[in-house]
Amino acid sequence: MVQARGGEGTGQAATVVTGETLDGAGGRPDSVTRFAHMLSQLSSGQILMYAILIVLLFITFVPIIYLVALSLKDNGQIYGRFWSMPNPYRWENFALGSLAIWRPILNSILTSGSSTVATVVLASLSGYVFARHRFPGKEVIYTGILALLMIPPILTIIPAYVLILNMGLENTYWALILPWTSGGQVFALLLCRSFFATLPEEFFDAARIDGASELQSFAQIAVPLSAPILVTVAVVRLVTTYNQFMWPLVVISSPKRQVVAVALTQFTSEIGVTDLGPQMAGYILASIPLIVLFSFGMRHYVRGLTAGGLKA
Amino acid sequence: MAVLLAVAWPLGAQSPEGLLWEFGSTSRVQAVAITEDGRVTAVGSRDNTLRVFDAAGELMWQFEAENSILGVDISPDGQWVAVASEDRFVYLLDGEGKVLWQFKAARPMNNAAVASDGSLVAATSNDLSVYALDQAGNLLWQEELGIGVQAVDIYGSSEKARVVLGSDDGLVTIYSREGRQLLQAGLDYNVRSVSVSRNGARILAGSIDGSAILLNGANGNELWRFEAEDTINSVALAGDGSSALVGSKDGSAYLLGADGALRHQFRQDSEVLSVALAGDASRLMVGTVAGASRTYDLASALSGAERASAQRQRLFVSIALVFAALVAAAVWAARNTVAGQHVWQRSSAGPFGVVQAVWSARLSYLLILPTLALLLTFNYYPAFSGLYHAFTDWSPGARTDWVGLSNFRFLMEDRFFLSGFRNAAILVVVSVAKTMTVPLLVAEFIFNLRNRFSQYWFRTLFVVPIVLPAVVEILVWNNIYDPAIGLLNESLKLVGLEEWTRVWYGDASVALGSIIFIGVPWVNAFALLIFYGGLISISNEIIDASLVDGASTWRRFWSIDLPLLMGQIKLLLILNFINAVQTFELVYLTTGGGPGAATYTPALELYYLAMRMDRMGVASAIGMILFFIILAGTIVNMRFVKSSTEYEA
Known part of the structure; x- marks a missing residue:
């Protein structure tokens, strides 16, 4: 041996x-x-x-x-006995932290969630159209949309902010939902179109012969078959928008409407004198939606980012 | 271009929203006051200092208390200034800043008011009491309310002076000079601030539920109420009660008319702690948590707002014009150019055929219409707007003047931008290096482990940190670097390297290094998964063949794995490049660009220029420069990296 x-x-x-x-x-x-x-x-x-x-x-x-x-730990334990284990365990830190952070978390879930749903619906519809329909100007329009992949957010952030100001939407959920819905569509459209293009034509011919309308064959054939790719788009968009920082920082000033990524950083100034414990508990609580999401969607997340990146 | 010019019609120079001057400091402004004619203003802040400014924003004098200033009031003629401080004193100063007297309570004084002739001073304290003092500082009366109180104002003069008090039980009470209760009105929530008109006929109360309520001073009946987004911190009423100003935690100061209707919203960059309105409502003042105190001219603020709405109309008209122009151009192209006629004819039988083809495909157009509308509005329009405004002096709602290349010239001399540029270059190199080394190494190691069980667990555990929001990782590292009680300094002390401890973000020589060090050992979960995915997709035959040929692991890595991972490397290369060029959070949340300009990035300078200095044109110029850098990088990556390898699938 x-x-x-x-x-x-x-x-x-x-x-x-x-x-x-x-x-x-x-x-x-x-x-x-x-x-x-x-x-x-x-x-x-x-x-x-x-x-x-x-x-x-x-x-x-x-x-x-x-x-x-x-x-x-409480502040006494942190400053006094830095290296010792928490004793006693201050579980109430989580209660305190959640008081300050539950509302931003809900804001985040609401805005990320609704913009993701809108993105998935719109991108699957137009992905379907671009993959299966023929109409004048199709390729020109599609190329025009793909060109947006070359536009970095840093170029558009200030003009988009001014646009939101001019529309009177700043400090509303719309200021987050609309641009996120719009911005997410490019990548989602790319994935959806290439997926729909792989579906065999026979399915749709059969449906047409059976008298299904265009929308029916979209809803009853294309969508169920493409569920995995739609989940992928949704997971990627949820994670991306949940982590967004600069855009909410710019367009949302009211703490009531603020999303969690920004609210976490304003913890200190909001409460004034702070205990570190509840603050850290707040950080952990803010991760819960991502933990839930990743626990079933990790595979989709990686696949989505890889596919999006490689195709772009 | 002509259309864009129409969108951004030059509107003549005018500072945004009538801002006259601004005093910025790092400590929060907790109290502001302004005289009848708005020519003298007083600013009390957390740095223990009361500053008094003249009409042009020049410092006239300042007064320092032992602790932070919580309340300030100035008489209409500017001859008397009452100051409440956390040092437990209320001070009465004269027009030159000389202390006439001071009076001490058991706990910090949180607010003070002075009568127009200085004959009465009322102060509220955290000891849950209100104190009334005469001109010489003698206590006239004191009432223990037994509940939090911090809203106080005075109207009338000499014997007819009256104290108006708002407390945490939601009561607004009027006291005579002798301390007799004259009137009491009950509101639903804690009263944070009150302000009373010159004759006492109107009382404005701001409460923590976000409503500002105007009361009739004669009977306490509610006249109107205004709802802000969040708790109201401060209210001010003009001398004749014709306008009101409400400062809220939601980050805005609201100017209301006599009927309570919103006339203008003054948006600030942070929570509004205090507001003041001149007696004749000609000027107003706002103090914020971020340490700014701003004085506005009301008339020009309102006309600025009108211009903004005119601009908005012009914007919608212009968008309609753009669409019309596009359609016209398409028609023209189809009729008058060779290629256009080609398309025209090819799409079946002539002009009529195109219309027919379009019409028969109307469902397709209808289905992509929402997508297109959103993309045109929120992606295309801002992109072109940014490129255009990079050449303008842009202050939305006030002016948009074509200035040619002067924004770029300004940037070439802006040390913050230049330093940011250098730092961005460093960050790009480091970020690419981080992603190409450690995650690849870890992926190879895990891939080469013989035990499937260990492979699974290592892969899973290395990916776990991805569940932390990106911001949380930075915030935790802020804590690790904390000079007072951070993990890094404590660890250094523990192992006896006390002399190595330092203020990591505050030391220009290590600040950028500290930022780069964040996230050590840089096992980026995403990169790891991509590399690992690439490795397991390498077919077993190739690896077996290399084993048969007796290739060492080292050799196999260079000759097989690396070439076959080229697609993954290319992807990560470009993603990292794009992200690193736009680095913002990493510096905004750690050093904020400091110390000095040591850790600025272009994106950070863009944010500061646009949001704090209102220089949207220069900010757009930065956006444009970064856009072209990213574009160039992407093209290089597409051309060069692809052609340099023959292995790519």
Whole structure:
């Protein structure tokens, strides 16, 4: 059982050997010995990789651990006993933090949610039209829309703000919902069109023969078949808009209407003298919608961003 | 261009919304007061200082208390100034800033008012009492209300002076000079501020539910009420009660007419803590949490607002004209150009055929109409507007003057922009380097682990931090860098490197480094997933073949993995480049650009110029420059990076 052959080139063989040894070790309940045994099976390269990964993982998690620890302490514990664990645990920090942050969280959910729904509806409709209809000027219009991918937000933010001012919409939810709906459509349209284009023509021919109208075949054939891509668009848009900072900062001044990303940064000035604990608890609470979203939508998120980026 | 010019018709130079002058500081302005003719103003702020300015905004004198100034009142002739401070004193000063007397309460004084002849001073305190004092500082009477009180004003003079008080139980009470209750009216919520007209006929009360209520001073009946978006911090009433000013936590000061109708909204960059209105309503003043106190001229503010609405109409007309022009151009092109006639004829039988084709496809147009309308309004129009206004001196609602290249010339000499440019270049390089190294390394390591179980867990755990909103990560790092009680300094102390501790954001030599260091070890979850996804999609045959050929892991990485990951690298390269050029939150939330100009970025300077200095033209010029940089980068990435590799699928 000499495992001194360090070359990675023999990976396949090494895996097999490790597997056999583990089977053999199954009879021994002592997990420590088993772990030690397992380690001894690893080549030095593997051990090095494990070590580096564990160190990187630890450093990555330091801020999160710090955040959780602070969120459970009061100011006395933080300033007096910086390095000790929270004692007693100040769970009431979360109650205090939620008092200040529940409204911005609702604002965020409302604005992100409604703009995402609008984006999905509009982009799937027009994606369908661009993929399956023929009409004069189609390619010109489509190219015109795709050209918007080249326009960075930094160019439009000030003129868009002035536009919102002129429309009298600043400090309203519309100031967030309308531009987000509009801006998200470009990428969503791109994904939807290319997906709809892959659907076989026969489905739609069959529907037409059965007397389905254009809207019926959209709603009853195209949409159900494209559910995965629509979910992808929705997840990407939700995450993107929830994390938006600069635009809400510019167009929303009322704390009542502010979204959570900006409200978190105004925590300090709003309350005046602050306790760190509730503030940190607020940060954690603000993550809950994303935790919920990512717990089922991570796959969609990554796929959406990759597809959007690669196609653009 | 002509159409755009019509949109932005030059409107003549005029400062925005009638702003006369502004005094900016870093500490919140908690009290402002203004005389009858608006020529003398007093500003009390959290830095313990009361500053008195003349009509042009020049500092006349200042007075320093032991603690922050919470309340200020000035008599109509400017001869008397009452100051309430957190140092527990109420002071009476004369017109030159000399302290005539001071009076101490058990807790901080939170507001004060003075009669027009200085014969009576009323002060409210956090000890839940109100104090009335005469000209010499003798206590006339004191009433313990037993509930929070901070709204006080005085009308009348000498023996006929009356104190109007608003308290946290929602009561507005009028007291005589002797302390006798003359009238009491009840409102629904805590009264934060009161203001009374010269003869006492009208009382304006602002309460925490966001309503400002005008009461009849004779019987306490409600005349009208105005609802703001949020708690009202301060109200002011003109001497004759003909106009009112309401300052709210929602960040606006509202100017109301005699009937309570909104005449103008003065938007501020932060919560409005205090407002004052000259007796003849010619001038008004606003103090904010962010430390600005602004004095406005009412007449020009109102005419500015009228111009703005005229401009709005012009905007809608222009948009209609643009559409008409586009249609006309299309028709012209179809009739008079060779290509146009080609299209015209190709789309079946001549002109009539096109119309028919368009008509028969009307459902398609109808379905994409909402998308197009939104994109034209919120994406296309701002983009062109930004490009056009980069060449103008732009102050929406006031002026739009063509200035040629002078915005760009200004930027070439603006040290904040130049420093920002340098920093943006650094951030681009660093951000690309961060994404190309650590996540790729981690992805390779995880991919090369032999144990599927460990692979799964490492991948999952490295991705977990993505659930924190982007802003939260920056805020937590702010805390780690905190000079007083941050994790970094505490850790350095723990290991005995006390001399290494510093004010990380405040030291120009390390500030940018500190910002770059945020998020160490930079295992970007998104990049990791992209790289990992790329690695597992490399077909097993290729890897097996390399094993058979005896290639080392190192060799395999360079010769197989890296070329096959070119698509992913290209994607991350351009995404990082675009994001880094526009870096805003990372500096706005950490150093705010400081110390000095050390950590400015172009996007930050754009934000400051547009939102704080009202220089929208210069801000648009920055937007335009960044746009062209991003455009150039994207083109280079598309052409160069693609052609340099033959492996890409």
